[in-house]
Amino acid sequence: MELFAVEGLPEVRPGDDVGELVAERVDLEEGDVVCVSHSIVSKAEGRGVDLSEFDPGPRARAIAERIGELAGEEKDPRFAQAVLDESEELLTEEPLMLAVTRFGHITVNAGIDRSNVPDSELLLLPEEPSASAERISETLDAPVVVTDTSGRPFRQGQRGVALGWAGVPAARDWRGESDRDGRELGVTVEAVVDELAAAANLLTGEGDDGLPVVVVRDFEFGDHEPHDGLFRSSGGDYVRDALREWEYDKQRLRDSDEDESDGDHQ
Structure with a gap:
C-alpha cells in the first residue's frame, strides 16, 4: 500500500466542487481510496x-x-x-x-x-460528513473518507480520524475468525476508516502544508465481514455514562498540580 498527497489544490471557496478539484489534479486507479480533510469540505459547503x-x-x-x-x-x-x-x-x-x-x-x-x-x-x-463523502465519491468514482484530527483519551497528542465515509466499510469485523493458534476472535472490530485517516494525516500535516487530500493506493479490505458502526451509540457507552455524572473538581486539580510541582524538586 502507498499514500501520496494531491498537489496544487487551490484555496477552496463556498460552492466549489471538491470532487472536481481533485479529479483535475490526479489520475485515480481502481481500488484507490481518497482521504479528504474536512476543512476543504466545510469550506465548499459554506460552513x-x-x-x-x-x-x-x-x-x-x-x-x-x-x-x-x-x-x-x-x-x-x-x-x-x-x-x-x-x-x-x-x-x-x-x-x-x-x-x-x-x-x-x-x-x-x-x-x-x-x-x-x-x-x-x-x-x-460538515453537517453530514458521510453525505459529503458520498457526493465526492460519486464524482471521483472512488471510495472517500472525510477526515479530521482529534485528541484521544488517556494519550497525549492528536491523530487523524474519519468523520464520514462512502464506498468503503467503516470497519473489518474479525469476530468469528481465528488467530494463529486457532482461537476464535470474539470482540475485534478494526476501525479501518480511522486507520486510513490517521495514515493520511501523516502527509496532510497540521500546519501550513496545504495538502488536504491524500490518495491511498493498493489498499485491500480483505476477506472480512464489513461493519459500519464506527460511532458508539449512547446506550451501553460506559465512558459517556460516566462523563454525564462527572463533576469537575478544581481543588483536586490544584492539589494534583502542587504534588507534581513538589515531585519535580525532589
Whole structure:
C-alpha cells in the first residue's frame, strides 16, 4: 500500500466542487481510496462563520466565564454558543467543552476550527460528513473518507480520524475468525476508516502544508465481514455514562498540580 498527497489544490471557496478539484489534479486507479480533510469540505459547503453570528445565551455565558476563570483569560461566550449550537449534547462543560456532534462524533469544541480559515473566524464541521463523502465519491468514482484530527483519551497528542465515509466499510469485523493458534476472535472490530485517516494525516500535516487530500493506493479490505458502526451509540457507552455524572473538581486539580510541582524538586 502507498499514500501520496494531491498537489496544487487551490484555496477552496463556498460552492466549489471538491470532487472536481481533485479529479483535475490526479489520475485515480481502481481500488484507490481518497482521504479528504474536512476543512476543504466545510469550506465548499459554506460552513465558515463569524462569531458575530452567534448570540450567546445564559448557558454559553456561564460556560465561557467558568473556562475563562480556569484558563486565567477571558473567553468569548459567542464561541461557547457556537459549540452549543453544533452539539447534540455536552458531556463536559469545564475544563473543556466535550461535545457530541449531531452526526455522532465526540470531540472537543464540536470540532470547530480556527486555523487555516482565511475568509471567516470559525470553520464548522460538515453537517453530514458521510453525505459529503458520498457526493465526492460519486464524482471521483472512488471510495472517500472525510477526515479530521482529534485528541484521544488517556494519550497525549492528536491523530487523524474519519468523520464520514462512502464506498468503503467503516470497519473489518474479525469476530468469528481465528488467530494463529486457532482461537476464535470474539470482540475485534478494526476501525479501518480511522486507520486510513490517521495514515493520511501523516502527509496532510497540521500546519501550513496545504495538502488536504491524500490518495491511498493498493489498499485491500480483505476477506472480512464489513461493519459500519464506527460511532458508539449512547446506550451501553460506559465512558459517556460516566462523563454525564462527572463533576469537575478544581481543588483536586490544584492539589494534583502542587504534588507534581513538589515531585519535580525532589
